[in-house]
Amino acid sequence: MSAGAIRLENVTLGYERRPAVHHLSGVVEAGAALAVCGPNGAGKSTLLKGLAGLLAPLGGRIAFDGLAPRDIAYLPQAAEIDQAFPIDVLDFICMGAMRRIGLFGRIGPQERARVAAAIAAVGLDGFEDRQIGTLSGGQMQRALFARLLVEDRPVILLDEPFGAIDAATIDDLVRIIARWREERRTVIAVLHELDLARRVFPQALLLAREPLFWGATQEALSEARLAEASRMVEAFDRDAEECRRDETPDAA
Amino acid sequence: MLHDLFIAPFFDYEFMRRALIGAVALSISGCPLGVFLILRRMSLAGDALSHAILPGAALGYLACGLSLPAMTFGGLLAGLAVAVASSAAARWTALREDASLAAFYLVSLALGVALVSLKGSNVDLLHVLFGSVLALDDATLIFLAAIASVTLAALALAYRALALDTFDPLFARRVTPLGEWIPFAFLALVVLNLVAGFHALGTLMAVGIIMLPAASARLWTRGLTGALPLAAAIGAASSYFGLVLSFHSGLAAGPVIILMAGGAYFLSLIFGKTGGVIRLRRPKRHLEG
Numbered sequence: 001m002s003a004g005a006i007r008l009e010n011v012t013l014g015y016e017r018r019p020a021v022h023h024l025s026g027v028v029e030a031g032a033a034l035a036v037c038g039p040n041g042a043g044k045s046t047l048l049k050g051l052a053g054l055l056a057p058l059g060g061r062i063a064f065d066g067l068a069p070r071d072i073a074y075l076p077q078a079a080e081i082d083q084a085f086p087i088d089v090l091d092f093i094c095m096g097a098m099r100r101i102g103l104f105g106r107i108g109p110q111e112r113a114r115v116a117a118a119i120a121a122v123g124l125d126g127f128e129d130r131q132i133g134t135l136s137g138g139q140m141q142r143a144l145f146a147r148l149l150v151e152d153r154p155v156i157l158l159d160e161p162f163g164a165i166d167a168a169t170i171d172d173l174v175r176i177i178a179r180w181r182e183e184r185r186t187v188i189a190v191l192h193e194l195d196l197a198r199r200v201f202p203q204a205l206l207l208a209r210e211p212l213f214w215g216a217t218q219e220a221l222s223e224a225r226l227a228e229a230s231r232m233v234e235a236f237d238r239d240a241e242e243c244r245r246d247e248t249p250d251a252a
Numbered sequence: 253m254l255h256d257l258f259i260a261p262f263f264d265y266e267f268m269r270r271a272l273i274g275a276v277a278l279s280i281s282g283c284p285l286g287v288f289l290i291l292r293r294m295s296l297a298g299d300a301l302s303h304a305i306l307p308g309a310a311l312g313y314l315a316c317g318l319s320l321p322a323m324t325f326g327g328l329l330a331g332l333a334v335a336v337a338s339s340a341a342a343r344w345t346a347l348r349e350d351a352s353l354a355a356f357y358l359v360s361l362a363l364g365v366a367l368v369s370l371k372g373s374n375v376d377l378l379h380v381l382f383g384s385v386l387a388l389d390d391a392t393l394i395f396l397a398a399i400a401s402v403t404l405a406a407l408a409l410a411y412r413a414l415a416l417d418t419f420d421p422l423f424a425r426r427v428t429p430l431g432e433w434i435p436f437a438f439l440a441l442v443v444l445n446l447v448a449g450f451h452a453l454g455t456l457m458a459v460g461i462i463m464l465p466a467a468s469a470r471l472w473t474r475g476l477t478g479a480l481p482l483a484a485a486i487g488a489a490s491s492y493f494g495l496v497l498s499f500h501s502g503l504a505a506g507p508v509i510i511l512m513a514g515g516a517y518f519l520s521l522i523f524g525k526t527g528g529v530i531r532l533r534r535p536k537r538h539l540e541g
Contacts, residue, residue: 054422069426076422085291085419086476095416098427103413131474 004065005029006051006155006186010246011060013043013050019058020046023245024211030065030154031184033177035191035201035217038229042207044190045077048157051188059246070099073153075144077160083133089143090128093118096150111150118149123172138169145173156180158189162196174200194221208232261499270388271495274452275509277396278461279487281403282445284480286466288438291418291476295463300357301439302446302459304334306364309380309450314371318379320391324447331443334360339435364455383454385495385505392451399448403441407480414438415476453506461487464513471524486516 006028013021021043028034036044049055050062052074064071096118097111107115119125122142127135135143141161148156158177162170170193177200180187191197197204197217204220206212208229213220261268289298308330312322334356341352368377388396407414417424417434425431442462449458469483494509501508522529 052426054426072426074422074426080422082419086474086479087415087419088475095420095423095427098416098423103410103416103428103430 004067006067007061007063007065009061009063011050011062012058012243013046013055014058015046017058018240019043019243020209021050021207022210022243023060024207025060026205026211026214028186028188031181031186032203033181033187033189033201035189035197035204036207037191037194037197037204037221038207038212039232041209042229042232043209044207045159047207048074048159048188048190052157067155071153072155072157073148073151075148075156075158075161078137078140078144078163081132081140081144083135083140085133086131088129088131089124089135090115090119092132092143093146093150096147096152099151114150114152115146118146121149121176122146138165141165141169141173145176149176153185155186156188158187160190160192162191162193170196194226197221257500258496261496267386267388268495268499270393271385271452271505272492274388274393274396275385275461275491275495276488277400278445278449278452279465279491280484281400281407282449282462283465283469283483283487284407285403285438285442285445286462286464287469287476287479287483288414288418289442289463290466290470292438295467297353298442298446298459298462300338300353301331301335301443302450302455303357303361303364305331305360305443305446305450306380306455307360307367308333309447309455310364310367313376313380314367318376320389320395320451324395324451327447327450328443330360331446332440335439335443336436339439379454381454381456382504383450383452383457383506385452385509388452396448396452399444403445406437406441410434410437453509457506457510460510461490461513464510464517465490468513468517468520468524471520471527474526487513490516 008024008026008028011021011024012019020041024047036047038044046055050057052072053069054074093115094107094111097107097115101107101111119128122145124139124142124146127139127143132140132143145161161173165173174196177187177189187201189197189201191201198221201217203215204217205214206220206225206229209232212229213225219225262272286298289295305327308326308328309323310326311330312319312324312326315326316322334353338352338356341356364380365377368380413424413428413430413434417431417438421431421435424434445462446458449461452458453461465486466479466483468486469479473479473482490513491509494512495505497503497512498505498508520528525531
């Protein structure tokens, strides 16, 4: 499967004029695997929300070459899913078929087969009629990955897919990411597990509101750069002036 | 004996038959909506919207007296206006939706009562606040049935969309272009049912028949597919037993119907199979695996 590139042109994302991601530029090539790393509050999740089209940039532009918003699948952080909602695992994973069957279409034999394959791939056989509220953190993450498998999109955004999850589950889910890479899908993941990022993702973006480095993972996650990232000031500057960085000296 | 108690009132009096049909129609369409209101954490929004209907209905009343079309039209308009205004206020101001709904409905209630008192008697005011389920005429009955039909058809058609948007609104917005509109369509359905409830049970009681059976049903079921029909059934049963009790005791019919639904709710709180106190505090012996 091939997908177009995603171009970030001087993108600033944030809330209420406060930048969470400041002046980020770069290209995610089709089929690339990019880890987004950095301390808490560095803007990693915000960047993913921007890429998913859930947050409009405060400045700059995100351009998708030959990709529509519907080509992007997005795994939110676990906390954003309301596990108290009365829905069983099978129905939850079937949600992944929504883009193809729409709000009114039938889930035909083809979709059923796809869902069954996804359930088997994440190792949730036998959980089909369990309410999602009864799942453990790792099982819920497996269910979310199964939904992504059913969605079957060329671009996959993962927001902290391995938070609070045991090693066996991580291994299974990493295997699915590897399969996506073989299928030439673009995978962008926010990760706190730096060893995992070095092992699975060839490219990394180190973010601390400002982009610190975007390139080979080994270089991006070097001791020196990580130390620099950890010095990031999280609090807002109350007296911040309007940002003029876009303007050239001549124009100002 | 049982016949005299439970069946005769409906055989002997037309107004009882009409009341039963109207209240059951209201339950069948309103209670499933109530289940969704609860799941969307908007239990109090229904209350707020039902008050919001009042000034519109009162304006209709001022213009045309106790006329069904005028009060319905006014109520619909006011209800939709407040639904839109409060969600807009939530989106564009610092207040959250619950605060802006509370503000809008208090103002609406005050405005509505003031408007009715401008022209009407206390009897009219009571009619508006507590409804007149024992005096439903043909036109009102057809109106209630029509709204119930429209609501059921809409729920059947949009069930997946509504469940999806309630559970995971971000996902809904990403996978379908209609995603943005689902919340508004849902609120419109709620307003429609509240206006129907307004004619039968009055502005203060209408929301009771929507929320109480829904809350009860959630305590007995795990899934959504069971909760919706169960809520409707509890609502219909409350209507029936409420009318029977009101007939024999002489108590006002509307409040007794709501009291019945309230009774079912308290029983569910204690005995509810999935969420009741007994089940949660005294679980059965654990399983092997």
